Amino acid sequence: MSHDNLKVFPSVRERYDALAQAGDIEIDPAQQRLADRFDRLIHELGTTRLATKSSALGWLFSRRAPRREIIKGLYIHGEVGRGKTMLMDMFHQLVPAKRKRRAHFLDFMADVHERINAHRQALKNGETKQDDPIPPVADALAEQAWVLCFDEFTVTDIADAMILSRLFRALFQRGVVLVATSNVEPDNLYRDGLNRQLFLPFVDLLKSHVDVVNLDARTDYRLEKLNRLPVYLSPLNEDTDRLMNEAWLAATAGATVAPDSLKVKGHTVIIPQAAPHTAAARFTFADLCSKPLGAADYAAVIQHYRTIFIDAVPVLDHPRRNEAKRFIILIDMLYDHHVHLVISAAASPDELYVAKSGTEAFEFDRTASRLFEMQSEEYLATASRLEPAAAAQAAKL
Structure with a gap:
């Protein structure tokens, strides 16, 4: 024993x-x-x-x-x-x-x-x-x-x-x-x-x-288990936190979870919770969008992690347009590379950005549409780890 x-x-x-x-x-x-x-x-x-x-x-x-x-x-x-x-x-x-x-x-x-x-x-x-x-x-x-x-x-x-x-x-x-x-x-x-x-x-x-x-097993067991759980959770409350944690346990499948870091163009991108063995990483909204990160940083994350968790996305308005802009870029890249996204937010996708003026208001319509689509069975069926050629391309972005 x-x-x-x-x-x-x-x-x-x-x-x-x-x-x-x-x-x-x-x-x-x-x-x-x-x-x-x-x-x-x-x-x-x-x-x-x-x-x-x-x-x-x-x-x-x-x-x-x-x-x-x-x-x-x-x-x-x-x-x-x-x-x-x-x-x-x-x-x-x-x-x-x-x-x-x-x-x-x-x-x-x-x-x-x-x-x-x-x-x-x-x-x-x-x-x-x-x-x-x-x-x-x-x-x-x-x-x-x-x-x-x-x-x-x-x-x-x-x-x-x-x-x-x-x-x-x-x-x-x-x-x-x-x-x-x-x-x-x-x-x-x-x-x-x-x-x-x-x-x-x-x-x-x-x-x-x-x-x-x-290994010609019949299915993607990890994704099959994860797909049984909600992938967009709102509003922010204890039940949402519990479901996010359950989904995280399913995504990491018992693998060791620890902080990670990536070197990108002379600076460091911190991943607060990472399970490299299952290619899963977990962030808060502030980790990804309140810091001065850009497309190259998100591409580096995508190259290493294919299931991304984002906790506590707030309702955004014009004073937080810089954070909204980063969020728009982030969702575009996750969507384009078919990353499996699990997210908790204060409101539904179409109610996350409340400002009515500025380019971010127009651009966020696309973000909301993509967030809805990323919950669909069709999108989840295609979400998988990045193939080597795509990884190389993402790294060059």
Whole structure:
């Protein structure tokens, strides 16, 4: 038993079945098959660990342990909300590796670039004679994690694309085992990207070190659950707060929630509540519209988060036209990129802006119309995480 009196399940399948039995998830045969595949990988990792023990205290997970065979990891792709991240997180929690890391792929690559830049600075300062930063960076990453789990594996940046083949060849040579989730199959990574022919060796390398699995679950379970709840709540009262909190719990699906921040053109955009694993973020109206934010800031949020909560939108008038203007821009961008919006407001959309003069009064008619449409079944059916190409485009706005 764990310290919180919850049973510790020894396998991904047992943990999955327990959640289904408790009514927290619905049983899906495709998810069950993936759970079994994760358990086989855990067994392979454990078997290799035992086979390479050098002493009673020796682990394969020790950096000095020899690698006797290549263990193929997993690359799981499929549409949004099918349970890829949930199952990978179960695997990460259960795999008995002391050196393991779970990261969003974009965060990992940001870390890699920082390490490369630090090495180049050390070379410039005469602190190292190693011209090539890839081997020492790979050494440090492999020492940190033998089992490496990535969520949202996607490649949209040419700088990432150009180093992936060399970096991962070095990591695989050091025995790193990769597990990744993605919305696209490996052959479609960096599709239509600049100089993609230079990226293709990485695709071949990747497929030789992972088993590719298509999680063809029947529906977007997270969105299905969220769609049962209201997405525009008014007026502002305790019942509205309660329903917003229920919807937030559904959107985050038990994921860790913590503040986040994004660097945008030299300044920082704060996300008060963020669940990167489910691409959900929560703000107040003041967080987004009372601060001097603009389209580039909203685009950065959209690039990382596909379900946006906005609490406590007030009734706006002419003295608050700057906030109204930002709100207009924000809703336009959320609408254009099919972001799933959950909002609490003091009034219905057509009663949120009460001034009768000024350009904001005219423009807010479109905002109200879009807020109504964003509650429709048709809009909610299309709301999903941003595809890589759209993410790249949003980042350029």
